[in-house]
Amino acid sequence: MRQLYVIGLGPGDPNLITVRGSEILSKAEVVFVPYSTGTNRSLALSIVEKYSKAEIVTLGFPMKKDVDPKDLERIGEEICSKSKSLSAFVTLGDPSLYSTFFRVSNYLGCFNSVEIVPGVSSITACASKAFMPLALRNEAIAIIPADRLDLISKVKQDFETIIVLKGNENLDKISEELKDDYDLLYARRCYLDGEKVIPWSENEYDKDYFSMLICKVRNNEKG
Amino acid sequence: MRQLYVIGLGPGDPNLITVRGSEILSKAEVVFVPYSTGTNRSLALSIVEKYSKAEIVTLGFPMKKDVDPKDLERIGEEICSKSKSLSAFVTLGDPSLYSTFFRVSNYLGCFNSVEIVPGVSSITACASKAFMPLALRNEAIAIIPADRLDLISKVKQDFETIIVLKGNENLDKISEELKDDYDLLYARRCYLDGEKVIPWSENEYDKDYFSMLICKVRNNEKG
Numbered sequence A, B: 001m002r003q004l005y006v007i008g009l010g011p012g013d014p015n016l017i018t019v020r021g022s023e024i025l026s027k028a029e030v031v032f033v034p035y036s037t038g039t040n041r042s043l044a045l046s047i048v049e050k051y052s053k054a055e056i057v058t059l060g061f062p063m064k065k066d067v068d069p070k071d072l073e074r075i076g077e078e079i080c081s082k083s084k085s086l087s088a089f090v091t092l093g094d095p096s097l098y099s100t101f102f103r104v105s106n107y108l109g110c111f112n113s114v115e116i117v118p119g120v121s122s123i124t125a126c127a128s129k130a131f132m133p134l135a136l137r138n139e140a141i142a143i144i145p146a147d148r149l150d151l152i153s154k155v156k157q158d159f160e161t162i163i164v165l166k167g168n169e170n171l172d173k174i175s176e177e178l179k180d181d182y183d184l185l186y187a188r189r190c191y192l193d194g195e196k197v198i199p200w201s202e203n204e205y206d207k208d209y210f211s212m213l214i215c216k217v218r219n220n221e222k223g
Helices: A019-027 A041-051 A069-082 A101-107 A122-130 A149-155 A171-178 B019-027 B041-051 B069-082 B101-107 B122-130 B149-155 B171-178
Strands: A003-008 A030-035 A055-060 A086-091 A113-117 A141-145 A161-165 A182-188 A196-199 A211-217 B003-008 B030-036 B055-061 B086-091 B113-117 B141-145 B161-165 B182-188 B196-199 B211-217
Touching: A003 A019, A019 A041, A019 A086, A019 A113, A019 B019, A030 A041, A030 A069, A041 A055, A041 A086, A055 A069, A069 A101, A113 B122, A122 A182, A122 A196, A122 A211, A122 B113, A141 A149, A149 A161, A149 A171, A161 A171, A171 A182, A171 A211, B003 B019, B019 B041, B019 B086, B019 B113, B030 B041, B030 B069, B041 B055, B041 B086, B055 B069, B069 B101, B122 B182, B122 B196, B122 B211, B141 B149, B149 B161, B149 B171, B161 B171, B171 B182, B171 B211
Parallel strands: A003 A086, A003 A113, A030 A055, A030 A086, A141 A161, B003 B086, B003 B113, B030 B055, B030 B086, B141 B161
Antiparallel strands: A141 B141, A161 A211, A182 A196, A182 A211, B161 B211, B182 B196, B182 B211
8 A cells, every 4th residue: 555645845934834744744754856957956855854754755857848758757667666655745836836746647556545735836925925915806817937928918907917937038028018007026936045025127037937927907997 | 012924724624724824823812713604714713723722803704795995994993902912814725815814904004013824725725636737837827706707708728727716606607618628627615524526517516605617728739
């Protein structure tokens, strides 16, 4: 009987993991920590190590947009071969939002059960730091990665809130497109070292992958 | 010196609160628990009581869409008059997503500091129960309350994922609009009594306010 728990670690502050996530980490025999070159491997590790004495297995994930399924199959095999009765796979933020877990989930047939423990996402974490509501009443929210320039002009003015993620590119162009209708907030690495939550300014744009633009429509008459 | 912590309790399972949220509840002297007629007052209370021995003050919020600011001002005054050095205000889910807190936040000038502690939202909580990614790679997500029928046809096919919230109305109409292009999942009261996470079926539609439709585009060629 092998069980896998997929645990959302939250935005980065070790205390923003869920109670359930922390309890499972304290019991797990092995914890899988995925990383991509250039991201916060040490961050996820430091959260895990706060709660767990388990064996740690780090898993290098390819960064490319088009990943060879064979690479993912190989990672799945590594997880299966190193798993124990109670194993955990951790992701920063929430496992359902842009996480690595669902890239390998099809290759984990060795487990008798897999349960996802949701976490606080970086999106609401940044909103809490900015002290702003992402939505009230019947407002609508669009969450759009920064390379989807096509979508920005299409959804302009239909959504009270537009959140542009993965802001290492294009935020300058997107802010130009939206600035007449929306108030723009630039949020970077919320709850992490290097945190910055400020009104958008081209001069402060540091093209960080872990940054986002939170855009709130002005003079909302739809709500 | 009066401090207010606004704590996201998560979707309903008491163990899905954050460690930080639970720690603040254990120290708070008074905890404000908002409720609206017909919602889960007892649920929020039971989570609070698991972690806290504080005095509990329940706050009735008006349910109407257009609320008289005087009502909110009165609630703000009640919070201020009953607050202590370390006070907490709790919301189910995350405080930045459709919560009561931001309706009264302008009337809380009595506090020297207010900090928001983010929580797991019902959206990712339902995704975890459904064992599905809301977004991978550069997919985009639209979050739309069910009374915004105007938006559904506008965003159709532009977003890989459409989440329709507050599903006590219109989900039958919306599913008709989307069913040819999207796979539809009906998720209701995730992590609560009465939980239901099933493929959409008109026969199972119980018009529950705490329900949502999660729509994933088929044959995605944009990602």
